[in-house]
Amino acid sequence: MQHKEATARIKINKLLEEAGWRFFAEGKRPANIQLEAKVAITTQDLDTLGENYEKVTKGFIDFLLLNDKGFSFIVLEAKSEAKNPLVGKEQARKYARSQNCRFIILSNGNLHYFWDLERGNPSLITSFPTPDSVTGYQKVTSDPRALFNEQVGADYIALTQRPNYAAEAGWLNEAERHDYIKANKLRFLRPYQLQAIVALQQTVKEGKDRFLFEMATGTGKTLVAAALIKLFLRTGNARRVLFLVDRLELEDQARKSFQAALANDYKTVIYKENRDDWRRAEIVVTTVQSLLFNNKYRLLFSPTDFDLVISDEAHRSIGGNARAVFDYFIGYKLGLTATPRDYLKRFEGAKSEAKDPREAERRLLLDTYRTFGCENSQPTYCHVRRIKSHKSVILFFIITQPRFDYEEIQSDPDPRRAKGSGCT
DSSP: OHHHHHHHHHHHHHHHHHTTOOSSOBTTBOOOEEEETTEEOOHHHHHHHHHSTTOOSSSOSSEEEEOTTSOEEEEEEEOOTTSOGGGGHHHHHHHHHHTTOOEEEEESSSOEEEEETTTOSOEEESSOOOHHHHHHHHTOOOOHHHHHHOOOOTTTTHHHHOTTGGGSHHHHSHHHHHHHHHHHTOOOOOHHHHHHHHHHHHHHHTTOOEEEEEEOTTSOHHHHHHHHHHHHHHTTSOSOEEEEESSHHHHHHHHHHHHHHHTTTOOEEEGGGOTTTGGGOSEEEEEHHHHHGGGHHHHHOOTTSOSEEEETTHHHHTSGGGHHHHHHSOSEEEEEEOSOTHHHHHHHSSOOOTTOHHHHHHHHHHHHHHHTTOGGGOOSEEEOOEEEOSSOEEEOOOOSSOOOOTTOSOSSOOGGGOOOOOOO
16 A cells, blocks of 8 residues: 555656646745645655655645745645545545635546636546646636626627627618628627527536537537637636637638637637747637647646637547547537537437448547537537428538538628527
8 A cells, every 4th residue: 555655646746746836946936835834845754755645744635735926725635546536525625725725636646636616526637737827727716607697699799899889870770780780790699599608508507517519500600609708708707718620721710700709809819820829818729639749738738728618510629539638628618519419310220330430420429429418419509500492391411521611600690580490
């Protein structure tokens, strides 16, 4: 048992140091790890921890991490490798409250959780957050009530584009309104897009933090994403959003779309073009592949760098190894997909070989629903585009290689003529 305890200590020490935490002063930078409040760690203390990790002769079991002003910041509850770190939840919570700490890290050297006491349950992490990242994360005062109480109307985006549009002559004159909207490129949410937002708000009210929208190609998924980004940023439930795409050409399209909708209030950048100053932006767009290369996401980002992660074409962009990127960051998660759940039923009972691409697609979809907490393959919100034929109304989907059109935001600028439908 002592060997396992020592091994856990070595791993935890390394993770702390890799994330920028210091056991000892380095030049003008003071140590920011203590065994208990106002008690500095000595080399002998670390050796003692290695010999008998959970029975130290001095101080608490926990590591107390300090902020840049030297105040108690994060409680790290450490367990031996043989124990699940979650067994220390209540002990860590009690200690954190006594030290007025909002954050807790639970770890046994192999399994780690980051716990924001203001947000709910611990989140699984694969590396420790950096001091600066948690400092930024601390600025977000999570308030789910603000999310589901925010009134989102058809002009939610238009109010960001042109706050006083409703008082301008071009809008007030109905004969000129259509041309006014077109000239100013105002974006209005259609009824079914508003329904998607309400569905997410209701899910938040139920205490969930993962969502999946199934919306057919051409129904304006990106405009909905822009509205939700504004919702999270405006209510203070996010300070920075990561938008993941799975192809290079989609990066610039997504950026242009978000800039057109939100530029007056929020800055959007593509990560590879802003490697040095991406932290100044509220919206960061990137491909999953670029973050996967050489495990860049772990080297350049902290788990607390983004408060909302949106995955476009979720069943593709979080499939396989890409899931590691998506799961790395804590916080709210939203998946967007144009591939319908009905597609699953088509192959549910069908015999197919492992090499059948349809079977691979089906497995990806099933896994996507599980990832976003959607039981029985039911998405948070579902909308399909209906096209009238000469015989009947048919459901129209582009199943393979869907067309991504971020500029199709709204073909009809007047939301009063928009009609929506739900999944059937």
